[in-house]
Amino acid sequence: MSDGVMEGLLRPPVEAWSAGTAxxxxxVAAAAPWALMMPHSLGAITAVxxxxFGVxxxxxxxxxxxYQRGLKFTKMTRVAPHKLPVTREHLYLGQGFEWTQQHTQRKLDTQAVKVREYVRATPMEMSLAKAGERLRQWTDAKAGLTRQIVRRAVDVGGPANPFASGVDLGGSPIIHGVGVQNEKPVVLRQGSRNGHTLVLGTTRxxxxxxxxxxxxxxxxAGHVTIVIDPKGDAELMLRMxxxxxxxxxEHNFYLFHLGYPEISARYNGIGNFSRITEVAGRTTNALPSSGNSAAFKEFSWRFTNIVAQAQVALGRIPTYETLLKDVTGIDPLFIDYANMFFRELAVRDTRFKHYQARLDELQNVIGTKGGPPVQRSLQDRAPELVAMYLWIKESGVTDKVLVGLAAAFSYERxxxxxxxxxxGPFLEKLTSGAVGxxxxxxxxxxxxxxxxxxxxTVFRQGGIVYAGLDALSDSVVSSAVGNSMLSDLVSVGGKLYKTGLDPHSTDGKVKLPKVCCHFDEVNEIAGPEFVPMVNKLGGSGFQITAYTQSIFDIEAKVGDKAKAGQILDNFNHLVMLRVRSEATASLLTNQVPQVNVTHLTPVSGVSDTAATGNGxxxxxxxxxxxxxxxxxxxxxADILELPQGQAFALLEGNRRYKIRIPLADTTDDPFIPKSLKAVAEDMKRRYRTSETWAQETDWLGTLHLGAEHAELINMDLASGNDGQAEYTTISGSQSSALRSTAVVDTIMGHR
Structure with a gap:
């Protein structure tokens, strides 16, 4: 079986006959050695x-x-989260094996017609496997000694158990079956993760x-963990x-969700920056920039930049709401900044000491005969504003912000x-309602x-952030907030690279956090800021794992095939689940070599011989x-027919692995408060984004936040009940109060 030209695994297990004989x-040798004409001592030795030999x-x-049964049925594993092999040296990806020439040979061997009976399940095998799955569901439904014994009986023996592996996960079980007997944990070294990881796979x-x-x-592992989820997956939020x-x-956990502002922490994506121009960049990145829109985007950037500089100079923190207010109505900001500028200038330059008197004089003569000429666009403005504009022109000051504000003020409305x-409309979308x-x-x-x-703050605290962007409800706001988050991360990463967490460290060493970023549906938030994020932030302690459906998603988002290729080339590790296009699959298959495989060709022939007299x-x-x-x-084709929850992975210099991702066994998890389960159940009904690939126990409970009724949660964390809650029915009009009090207390840990 192992010494021949080819493996002999697709055949009847004839070894069983010789085992039975042995x-x-x-x-006989042990019980009746005389039948073999042996003494008892020799019979005992013969029996052993x-x-x-029989064993x-x-x-x-x-x-x-x-091996044959592994080719017929897909194996699935559930692991309790607290049993995951967590280490600071390795990241566990799942169960699998390194894919070699042997597995390619085995896969090709299964395509022969004559071996079909060994790679396809018979009706009897299918019935037994389904019966085993029903028994597992029965044992999961209720605890008890009898059910535990039954569960162990149906799981014993591994893949050879006729009751094992009764779940149909689609695809071809053969892909993983060729190596399922040699499975072991597949890990990625933590030190290699700053090369970033790309995960590709179609929906669900x-x-x-x-x-x-x-x-x-x-x-x-204690790392800073950031998850940006454009959809808002309920199980993911609960798991984190x-x-x-x-x-x-839990006291360092921040939940940010645009779909549930009542329970969400707040975040200002433009309030922190290294350079003031970042405010305008983050604000206008989401605006259309193709064709004639490019010029309007540049105008918008210019005015936003002027407004942001003026706000910061006045000691204000820029927000989308203040930008909307000052961009669309620039007059108050103009007069506030101008007054501040001239007050400070009067202290340094005596020529401007009495500027207020000159302003009053100009204001009194505006509109009178012999007064200074006023352009038509300013004739309906307040006299004090016009006077300030005239004084700026008269004084000849060169402050760029003041000159820019004056120019914007002077435009016809x-x-x-x-x-x-x-x-304007874009900022209106960002500031409307509770999300604003x-x-x-x-x-x-x-x-x-x-x-x-x-x-x-998150980095210094060693925090955990879940950001649900609610893209299914409003993709424009979701994309804008996601872009600003990524831009903010790039800016903070630049600070960390230069100074570390503590710029005043006495030993002069740069201390960097280990920041693990997970970006689901990355095509929703990828913008110009994503390129520097993946090719530069590895030196700042960032380890990025990006998830998307195909390479076309990124190309469509950035609008340039070359730039999409630039992004993809910055991921050192690739995990590819089932995809739907050969172009996406070729991203992996083009990186693996060709190998030699053997084909056996049977040749038969018969020839007549002349009568030679030899018979x-x-x-x-x-x-x-x-x-x-x-x-x-x-x-x-191998990637296109992967079962759900399985993937090929290229890790650490194109080491090739076939992996099987275990499901989290979350039955009756005591660490999820009932209040958060209620919100998650509402999310599940609204979004339907769970990618569960088997019939799982519904561990979210049966709580509902409907339009007519909601559950009032009376939290009593001080009583030591670990966040458990009691419930009474109230009207739907109070559901907002429900989520904004009790749930905030639970999630934020009474911060």
């Missing part, structure tokens, strides 16, 4: 030798049968479940909160509104108890000719 001889042949038969094949697996390990509590880090026509208060926080509102976080009338010949050809180690 065990029979052992039984025969039994040993050896049984193991060989079991190996053949187990397990990307988000892989994200759960990876971020769970990051949380327990539960693992933060399990790891004792209709013209000014046209050149910012795209910016979420991303444009009022820093001086004592009644709002929701915390405000920024990235540097031979014909000769026949039967040969098996072995030929070697080169084929790709992994083909695009």
């Amino acid at each position: 065990f029979g001889i052992a039984a 030798i025969a039994a040993g 050896k042949r049984t193991r060989e038969a079991y190996s053949v049968y187990g 094949v397990g990307k988000t479940r892989l994200l759960e697996l990876l971020c769970t390990q990051d949380i327990h 909160h539960a693992e933060a509590r399990r790891a004792g880090r 209709s013209f000014y509104e046209k050149i910012i026509a795209s910016l 208060k979420l991303i444009s926080p009022d820093y001086f509102d004592p009644s709002d108890k929701r915390p405000i976080f920024d990235w540097m 031979v009338d014909f000769t026949s010949r039967n040969d098996d000719i072995a030929t070697t050809t080169k084929v790709p180690l992994i083909e695009p």
Whole structure:
């Protein structure tokens, strides 16, 4: 079986016959050695030798049968989160094996018609496997000694158990079956993660479940963990909160969700920056920039930049709401900044000491005969504003911000509104409703108890952030907030690279945090800021894992194939689940070599012989000719027929692995408060984004936040009940109060 030209695994397990014979001889030799004409001592020795041979042949038969069964059924594993192999040296990706030429050969061997019975399940095998799955569901439904015994019985024996592996996950079980007997944990060295990882897979094949697996390990390893989820996956949110509590880090957990502003922490994506121009860049990045829109985007950037500089100079923190207010109505900002500028200038330059008197004089003569000429666009403005504008021109000051504000002030209103026509409505979308208060926080509102976080604070605290952007409800706002988050991260990463967490460190060493970023549906938030993020932030301690459906998603988002290729080339590690296009699959298959595989060609022939008198009338010949050809180690078709929850991975210099991602066994998880389960159940009903690839136990409970009724949660964390809640029914009008009090207390940990 192992010494021939080809493996002999697709055949009947004939070793079982010799094993049975050996065990029979052992039984006879032990019980009746006289039947073999042996004394008792020699019979005992013969029995041991025969039994040993029988065990050896049984193991060989079991190996053949187990291999064939692994080709017929897909294996699935559930692991409790607290049992994951978390270490600071390695990141666990799942169970699998290194893909070699042997596995390519085995896969090709299964395509022969004559071996079909060994790679396709019979109706009896299917019935037994389904019966086993029903028994597992029965044992999961309720605890008890009898059910535990049944569960162990149906799971014993691994893949050779006729009751094992009764779940249909789609695709071809053969892809993983060729190496399932040699499975072991597949890990990625933590030191290699700053090369970044790209995860590709079509909808509902397990990307988000892989994200759960990876971020769970990051949380327990003590790393700063940031998850940006444009959809808002309920299981992912619950898993992060539960693992933060399990790891004792719940007080450093921030939940940010645009779809649930009442329970969300607040975040100002433009309030922190290294250079003031970043404010305008983050604000206008989401505006259209193709064709004629490019000029209007540049105008919008210019006015936003002027307004942001003026706000910062006045000691104000820029927010989307203040930008909207000052961009669309620039007069108050203009007069405030001008007064501040001339007051400070009067202290330094005596020529401007009496500027106020000159302003009063100009204001009194505006509109009178002999007064200074006023352009038509200013004739309907307040006299004090016009006077300030005239004084700026008269004084000849060269402050760029003041000159820019004066120029914007002097535009005719209709013209000014046209050149910012795209910016105004965009900012209106960002500041409307409860979401506006979420991303444009009022820093001086004592009644709002929701915390405000920024990235540097998160890094210094060793924080955990889940950001749900609610892209299914409003993709424009979601994309804008996601872009600003990434831009903010790039800016903070630049600071860390230069000064570290502590710029005043006495030893002069730069201390960097380990920041694990997971970006689900990265095509929703990828913009110009994503290129420097993946090719520069590795030196600042960032480890980025990006998840998307295909390479076309990134190309469509950035609008340039070359730039999309630039982004893809900055990911050192690639994990590819099932995809739907050969172009995406070729991103992996083009990086693997070709290998030699062997084909056996049977040749038979018969020839007549002349009558030679030797009694031979014909000769026949039967040969098996072995030929070697080169084929790709992994083909695009292999990736297109992967079952759910399985993937190929290229890790650490194109080491090739086939992995199987375990599901989190979250039944009755005590670390998820019932209040958060209610919100997650509402999310599940609204979004339907769970990528569960099997019939899982619904661990979210049966709580509902409907339009007519909601559950009032009376939290009593001080009583030591670990966040558990009691419930009474109230009217739907109070559901907002429900989420903004009790749930905030639970999630934010009474911060």
